[in-house]
Structures are given as structure tokens and as C-alpha cells.
Amino acid sequence: MADEGLRPIIVKRIKKGGGGHHGGAWKIAYADFVTAMMAFFLLMWLLGSTSKGDLQGIADYFANPLKVAMAGGSGSGDATSVIQGGGKDLTRIDGQQKKGEDDNATKKFNLKAAEEELARAEARRLRALKERIELAIATVPSLQQYKNQLLLDITTEGLRIQIVDEKNRPMFALARAELQPYTKLILHEIAKTLNDIPNKISLSGHTDATPYASGERSYSNWELSSDRANASRRELIAGGMQEDKMLRVVGLSSAVLFDKENPFNPINRRISIIVMNKKTEESIEKENQTVDVSDEASVQKAVEQGAQIGPVAPPSGTPNPHAPALAVAAEAAAAASSAQGVTAQTPR
Template sequence: MADEGLRPIIVKRIKKSGGGHHGGAWKIAYADFVTAMMAFFLLMWLLGSTTKGNLQGIADYFSTPLKVAMAGGSGSGDATSVIKGGGKDMTRIDGQQKKGENLTPTKSLNLKDAEAELERQEMNRLKSLKERIEEAIDSIPSLRQYKNQLLLDITSEGLRIQIVDEKNRPMFALSKADLQPYTKLILHEIAKTLNDIPNRISLSGHTDATPYSSGEKSYSNWELSSDRANASRRELIAGGMEEAKMLRVVGLSSAVLFDQKDPLNPINRRISIIVMNKKTEDSITKANRTLDVVSEATAKQTVENGVNPSVAAQPAPLAATPAGAQK
């Protein structure tokens, strides 16, 4: 019995191997495969959602990353680039900017506001010209006595300067286009001021409603008003006005009376000089342009824009021999 108490106790440990010949290594390989697939699909998504320009920028960045980052260009620093960094702004707040690039924000111009500003500046020029002519009339003694015959005002066409007849002081010889000496003096003084602004000139002649004895068949108020307007044009040029500034010379007979209540009033006999604004000048220079209307929509647009392709400036008729009426 004593020997049995001294017998050694043997503990057997059984080592179990449930993984077979490869153990758990397949789990690591599978995790690496899933990670690679996720990276591949992420890359495909990026390539599919990126524009052609950005793709080129990405390619440039990976081919020469230091050059793109230091020198700028269409690449990684662009604010639209998928990849952050590069350029001068690493946070993509401003995006990549080339050296010497103008950082001043571009102003957007409103066409209507610009046109209104141009009209305002033009109106100021015409008002300034009106004031200079009025000062010249007051300061030159030879003109001051004809102040009542010089009428200046601003109209929708521009600055209008009218030289009108008085009962005992006509501008022209009776029934002729021969200017009186004081009329030449007035036109010479006006001519000196017209070159100060770029606006072009329209000149029209007017008569009263007194008819010629021969009526409208031969030499009439139409021919007389045209001849007087052309004589005034020649005198303005002789006084120093540039010939190219004259755009229109017309004779209107008694069609546009100054005194509507009294067609025979001497004040209806006048010369009207208009320093035209841009709008009036364009309406004259564009009058002879043709427009081919090819559809109803085009015709509607033409009417809305106020273009009349049939309008053409017709010169007033000129004739040779005056009759004996008093004008």
C-alpha cells in the first residue's frame, strides 16, 4: 500500500489541430483580396465621374508631381480637381492659380445700363455745346443783335439750332437762296463750335406757306427750301466746319411749320441745324439697309425691333429757275 502512494501521476495533453494542412492563413488572403477589390472599384468610380480635363491633370500630377505643384498649371491644384493639394492653395479654397493671373473679379456689364450711361454723357456734351453757343451770342456784339432770331433747344433728335426770319430782317434774298451778310456771319460763328464734339449734323430748310404763282408744277417752295439748306451747308463749311460732319441736307417746304396757327408768319422761314444724337444718326445711316424676311417669326422680330427695310432717304428735288413769288 505504501508503494501505491509514491506512484507518479501522468497528465496527458492532447493537441488538437482543426485547421487541416493550411490552418487560418486563407482568412488573411481573403481580406487582402476584398481590400484590393474595394480599391479597384473606388478607382473605377473616380475615373468614371471625372472629366477629361481632370483626368489629364491627374495624369500630369502622377507623372511629374513636383513640377505641377511648383509651377502650377492644369493639374492637382485646380479647384475642380479630384485630388487635393498643389498650387498655392492646399485647402482648395481658391484653387490653383498661375503666376501673373489677374485675381480681380470680373465685372458683369448690363447692356441697358451701359446704353443709358452713353446717352447721359452725350446729353451732357450737347448741353455744354448749347451753353457755349449762347455765350458766343452774348459775347460777340455782331451776333447779339440777332439773338431773337437764334433759337436753341434740346429735342429727341439732339441739339437744334434754328435761324429764323424776322419781318424786316430776312436771312435770304426774297424768293432766292442768296444768304444775307449777317446770315453768313451767324453760320460762320456756329461752324466754329460744331467741330468740338463728334456728333454729325442734319440741316433742313423751311419756308412759309405762301405759294408760287406757278404752283407746284415748276419751281416751288420745295426747291427753294432745298436750295437754301444747301447754301447754308456751303457756308458752314466755309466757316470751318468739317465737311464729313454733314450727314443730311433736306428741304421741307412748309410741311413743318414753326407757327402752326399762322402759316404765313415770317418765323416759318428758317434754317434748322440739328447736332444729332447717336440714336438719330443710326436711324439715318441704317435706313437703306435691306432685310430679307424668310419666315413669320423673322417678320415679327423685325416689327418688334422697329426696323423698316422699305425706308430709304430720298433727296429733295432741285430745279433751276425761280418764279417771282415773295418768300
């Protein structure tokens, strides 16, 4: 009994960790969850801010990373791609491929819009030329007294400059193609401005309806208007206009009257200078084109392009089937001319 009282008493104490009721494992799980959420939101942000081409490049990279790393291209080798690759495209001589939006897409041009813009630009040039000539008429003392004889307007053919006669101030000598000194002065001033634009020039001469004593059978208003137009052409060139700018010189006699109510009005005697627009130039240049009327498609195309439609010339040595009808028409016209009385007057 005495030995039992001296036996030592041993007390065992178990030390528990400071992790609370469930321990510290939840912190590790929570950290993993936050990391996963951060990675997820980062992925969503990248998908939302990356272009379609870059996304395709990323997909190609993960689909076959070895090929992209060695050959480059297909998005990963592009400098704008998220994942950079290296090397040159083995299928090209130089450069890299880019799979995605094509920055070098084929450009399409609106031809009709371009033609309209060219027409507007040409109209602006013609208006500027008109204003310049009007300014010269108003400021040059030698031209101010002739301002009533200079008529400028914009027509469907281009800028028209008309030099007309006045009752006591004709441009030419009586019934001749000899220019008066002041007419030469006017033409010289106009010639100085015509080289400023590339447009071609058309020049026509006009007379009044007063006929020659010999009528139309010898020298007539047709020859007079033509001679006056050519005299004006020579004077424009003498004034400094380039020779190759002249595209057409015609004499129209009294066929196109300025004052249709009074055919004998001196204002009908005039020289008309037209600075032609591009459309008028092309129509003149195509006047000599003909097509075979047997080909309907060619006729339609020629009409659209403004070509002249006429019958096909017969082969050499083949009689013209229309010759008899033409001969009869010519005889009838000659008989009518001889039967008509002509007043013997002299045009100015």
C-alpha cells in the same frame, strides 16, 4: 548576559521625498494638460482666421504631402497659403494653381446700363454745346443784334439750332437761296463750335406757306427750301465745319411750320441745324434697310432695330403686280392738282 548588553543597537531611518502627500507626478500631468489646451486653442484660432481656400490647401497637403511638395499648387504652393510648397505646376506652362476663391472670375457687364450712361454723357455734351453757343451770342458784338433770330433747344433728336426770319430782316434774298451777309456771319460762328463734339449734323430748310405763281408743278417751295439748306451747308463748311459731319440735308417746304396758327408768318422761314444724338444717327443710317415680310422672325427683329419694312423687290423682268393700282392713284392725284385753284404769290 554580559555579551548581550554590549551588542550595538542599529536604528534604520527612511528618508521620504519632499513631494508632499502624493509625490511630484501630478505636476507632470498638469503640464501636459496645459500644453494640450494651448495647442487646442491655437488650432481653433487658426481655423477661425484662415480662409476657405487656405483650409482646403492645408487639407490637401496632409492628404498627399509628397505630391504637393514636389509639384506645388493646390493651395500649398500659393504664396498666400499657410503651408508653403515649391516648384511649378506640371500641368501648366508657367505659374501655379490656386484652389479656392477665383479672383479672376468672369466679369459680367450690364449692356443696358452702359447704354444709358452713354446717353447721359451725350446729353451732357449737347447741353455744354448749347451753353457755349448761347455764350457766344451774348458776348460776340456782331451776334447780339441777331439773338432774337437764334433759337436753341434740346429735342428728342438732339440739340436744335434754328435761324429764323424776322419781318424786316430775312436771312435770304427774296425768293432766292442767296444768303444775306449777316446770315453768313451767324453760320460761321456756329460752325466754329460744331467740331468740338463727334455728333453728326442734320440740316433742313423751311419756307412759309406762300406758294409760287406756278404752284407745285415747276420751281416751288420744295426746291427753294432745298436750295437754301444746301447754301447753308456750304457756308457752314466755309466757316470751318468738317465736311464729313453732315449726314442729312433736306428741304421741307412749309410741311413743318413753326407757327401753325399763321402759316404765312415770317418766322416759318428758317434754317434748322440739328446736332444729332446717337439714336437719331442710327435711325437715319438704317433708313435704307429692308426685310422680307414673309419671314415673321426677321420682321420682328427689324422692327426692334428700326429697319424699314417693305415688300421684296420682284426679280428683274417680272411685272410689278401693284403697277395698275399705282397708275390709277397717280392719275387721280394729277387730276386733283389741276382742278385745285392756286393763288399767285411770291414767297420770301
